[in-house]
Structure formats: C-alpha cells, structure tokens
Amino acid sequence: MWEKFFEDGERDIRATAPKEPSARARMVTERLRAMDEAQARSNGAGGKRRWGRSKPAAPPARPEGWRTGPAWQEMNGRTTRRRTGWSVVGVLVAVAVAVVAVHPSGALSWLPGGLGDGPGASNGADGVNGVNGASAAPLTPETARPTGAPSAAPADMPTRERPFAGSPAARWESGAEAIRLPEGKAKAVNGVSAASVEAALEGTRDFLIASNLDREVIMGAEPKKALALLDPLMGDHLAELRAGLRKPTVKNDPVWIFTRFDPDEVELVDEVRVRGRLTVEPVRGTAGRAVAKGDYTFVYALARQGGSEVTRVIVRRVIEVEAVDPAKFQATDGHVWLADINSEIGNDDCREGDGVIRPQFLADLENSPMPTGEERDPYDRSRGLDGATEECGVVTRT
Incomplete structure (x- = not known):
C-alpha cells in the first residue's frame, strides 16, 4: 500500500510540475508580445487625434421654463460658419465652417454685448438711449484693426422696437454711409497710379454695398x-x-x-449695422499691382415672417480688389477685379449649399444638436479670418 501511494504521488508531481518552454516557443511568445505593444501604441497617445468633433452622450438638461423665464434669455447659443469665399483663381470653395449653435453653459451667451471697441467704452443699450436712458453717441469710424473685442454690456433682449439691444452694433453706423473711402487723397502704390488706386477703393466700396446692403439682395433677389x-x-x-x-x-x-x-422665412427688422475700414496694400514681388482691401462686419436684425421674436446674424467679409498698371495687366475700366474674399457667418444653422443664410431662433435651438467646436466672439474684429477649420463652432453672443 505504501509503495503504491508513493508511486501515485510521484506521478502526480511530474504531471503538474512547470516545464521550461522551448527556444521556439519563447520566440513566438516574444513576437506576439511585440505585436501587442505596437498595436497598443497605434491606438494610444502616438496616434492621430481629432478634437471637438464628438458629441456628448446627452446634452445638459435645460432649466424649466427656459423658453419663457429668465433662463430663456440666458440659454441662447448660436452657430457660426467660416469659409474662404473666392480665391484669387476665382473658385468658390468651402474652406471652413465655424458656426452658431446651442451653448447653454455660457450664461447670457447671446445677450451680452459691448457697446464700444474696448474696455471703458460706453454701455448704451441701443443707438439712441443708454442703459439708464442717457444718450449714447455713435462710435467714431474705424481706421485701424482694433486691439481687442468690444467690452460686454448688461444683458438685454432684442425686440422689434430695439433690435440691437445688448449688442456692440447698437452704436455702429447704419447702411451704406458706414463704408467710406480712406481720408485724404489717394496716392500711387507700387507703380499703380493714384487714379487706379482710387477707382479700386470706390469699386470695393460699391461691391460691398451692392452685395451686403441692398435690401432686395438681402431678401433673396439676384x-x-x-x-x-x-x-x-x-x-x-x-x-x-x-x-x-x-x-x-x-x-x-x-x-x-x-x-x-x-424671404418666405424671415424679414429684415431695421437697417443693417456696419463697422470696418478700407485700406490699400501693394502686391509684394509684382510691380504694377496693388489691392484695395475691405474688412467689414455687418449685423442683421431679423424676425420670422409675422413673428415677434428678433434674432441677429453677424457676417464679416474681408475682400480684396486689384488695382493694376494697365500697361502691364489687362483690366476693364469701370469694373472691379475680385481677387479674394474671406467670410465668417454667425448665427446660422450650418446648412451647406442652399444659397441662403438661415438664422436660428429660440424655437430652433430647443431641438438642435449640441455643437462642440471652437468658441468665437463674432464682434471681435481684432483677429483675422485666417486658419479656418471645417468644424461648427459656437459664438459667445449675437
């Protein structure tokens, strides 16, 4: 019995003892481990990342009564689109979208508005009366790029009677008179005569007016x-x-x-507010060429057809019109050669290719998807329009 017991125990020990893997087995194991590590690296920090495109699992809950109470005044976000409109080769290209949409986390997101061009500016609530009823003078014309965004003002709801309440545009000039030629007599630039430079400036002004301020065009006409x-x-x-x-x-x-x-959806409530400037720059490296550059922001107050709610759309255009020496370059007198257009549209539904801007109202925002793009102040004229992305962004106010 004892002999059998020891034989069975010895057999079980041999069966369960660990075995040294062969050299080939060790090579296969090492190769598999290396492959696993490589795959982990490709899926980890060393791989490509895309920021700001994912959507939260669920949007934050809206406060009760957000459409009728104080929260209704504070939850209004907007989308903004950004794009190069027409390059020097003349192709309409969708370079970017940067757009206005729901941004509930930013309290007073569309309501606050600075009424000046920097700290210390007056905080008038509209073009006539200030917050306390005092007179608010219009801003002086812009002559250079501002150093920062307009300062914020107390929240105020736009209405048909006061469509620019709470907006920096409350103290901006209205209509075509806001687009003026630079002070002083035009001068020759880079071999382009003073007369050609002046004609380019006038053509730039006329094109901006005809394409952004003509009421019939704004309402969909050719x-x-x-x-x-x-x-x-x-x-x-x-x-x-x-x-x-x-x-x-x-x-x-x-x-x-x-x-x-x-025009079947919205109507223009008031005159368009305008702010910007015209300048002239030489085309470096090419004698006999210069560009007249117009950088303007247009603010449109709109209401639904027959509705009472007012919303605003902010459109910024940076356009370049060529001025040339006719002895070196062809040009048709009395016309403009559109060299470049960059545009940014704020408070738009981000829809592409339908030929019109569709502003967002509060009812539209209730069921809109939550945007995740970059935040942008559409009134900040201190920045350029370079570096556009292909994402919908969020404007901080309208």
Whole structure:
C-alpha cells in the first residue's frame, strides 16, 4: 500500500510540475508580445487625434421654463460658419465652417454685448438711449484693426422696437454711409497710379454695398448691381458665380460672397449695422499691382415672417480688389477685379449649399444638436479670418 501511494504521488508531481518552454516557443511568445505593444501604441497617445468633433452622450438638461423665464434669455447659443469665399483663381470653395449653435453653459451667451471697441467704452443699450436712458453717441469710424473685442454690456433682449439691444452694433453706423473711402487723397502704390488706386477703393466700396446692403439682395433677389461691377475679363469665374446663384451647391454657395436670406422665412427688422475700414496694400514681388482691401462686419436684425421674436446674424467679409498698371495687366475700366474674399457667418444653422443664410431662433435651438467646436466672439474684429477649420463652432453672443 505504501509503495503504491508513493508511486501515485510521484506521478502526480511530474504531471503538474512547470516545464521550461522551448527556444521556439519563447520566440513566438516574444513576437506576439511585440505585436501587442505596437498595436497598443497605434491606438494610444502616438496616434492621430481629432478634437471637438464628438458629441456628448446627452446634452445638459435645460432649466424649466427656459423658453419663457429668465433662463430663456440666458440659454441662447448660436452657430457660426467660416469659409474662404473666392480665391484669387476665382473658385468658390468651402474652406471652413465655424458656426452658431446651442451653448447653454455660457450664461447670457447671446445677450451680452459691448457697446464700444474696448474696455471703458460706453454701455448704451441701443443707438439712441443708454442703459439708464442717457444718450449714447455713435462710435467714431474705424481706421485701424482694433486691439481687442468690444467690452460686454448688461444683458438685454432684442425686440422689434430695439433690435440691437445688448449688442456692440447698437452704436455702429447704419447702411451704406458706414463704408467710406480712406481720408485724404489717394496716392500711387507700387507703380499703380493714384487714379487706379482710387477707382479700386470706390469699386470695393460699391461691391460691398451692392452685395451686403441692398435690401432686395438681402431678401433673396439676384445681386445684379454687384455682378455688373465685376470685370467681364474674369470669364469662367464670373460664369461660375452666376451658376451658384441659379443653382447653389456645397462647393459653389453664393452666401460666401452675397448676404441673402429666405424671404418666405424671415424679414429684415431695421437697417443693417456696419463697422470696418478700407485700406490699400501693394502686391509684394509684382510691380504694377496693388489691392484695395475691405474688412467689414455687418449685423442683421431679423424676425420670422409675422413673428415677434428678433434674432441677429453677424457676417464679416474681408475682400480684396486689384488695382493694376494697365500697361502691364489687362483690366476693364469701370469694373472691379475680385481677387479674394474671406467670410465668417454667425448665427446660422450650418446648412451647406442652399444659397441662403438661415438664422436660428429660440424655437430652433430647443431641438438642435449640441455643437462642440471652437468658441468665437463674432464682434471681435481684432483677429483675422485666417486658419479656418471645417468644424461648427459656437459664438459667445449675437
């Protein structure tokens, strides 16, 4: 019995004892381990990342009565779109979207508005009366790029009677008179005569007015005056622009050059508020060429057809019109050669290719998806329009 017991115990010990793996087994194990580590690195910090595109699992709950109570006044976010409208080669390109949408975490997101161009500016609530009823003088014309965004003002709701309440545009000038030529007599630039420079400045002003301030164009009509200003020598580029107006597409959407709304949906409540400047710059490296550059922000107060709620859309255009020496470059007298347009649209539904800007009202925002893009102040004229992204962003106020 004892002998059998020891034999069984010895057999069980041999069966359960650990065995040294063979050299081949060790090589296979090491290769598998290396492959696992490589896969982990490709999925980890060393891989590509995209920021700001994911959507939260669930948007934050809205306070009760947000459409009728104080929260209704504080929960209004907007989207903004950004894009290069037309490059020097004349192609309408969707370079970017940076857009206005729901931003409930930013209290007073669309209501606050600075009424000056920096700290210390007056805080008038509209173009006539200040917050306390005192007179608020209009701002002086802009002559250089501001150093910062307009300061914030107390929250105030826009209405049909006071459509720019709570907005920096309350003290901006209105209409075509806000687009003025630089003070003093035009001078020759980079081999371009003073007369040609002045003509380019005037053409830039006229095109901005015809494409952004003509009330019929704003309400969806064909921008005939603006098109007539363009140089016929632009040929295919001009034809492409007309085609976009007839049948807009994602890649050829006229809103990146002309401000247009759907007249069946909205109506313009007041005159358009405008702020910006005209300048002249030489085209470096090429004698006989200069550009007249217009950098303007337009603020539109709109209401639904027959509705009482008022919302605002902020459109910024930076356009360049060439001035040339006719002895070196072809040009048609009395017309403008559109060299470049960059645009940014604030408080838009981010829809592409339908040929109009569709502003967002509170009812639209209730069921809108939560945007996750970069935040941007549409009134901040201290920044340029370079570096656009292909994401919907959030404006901090309208």
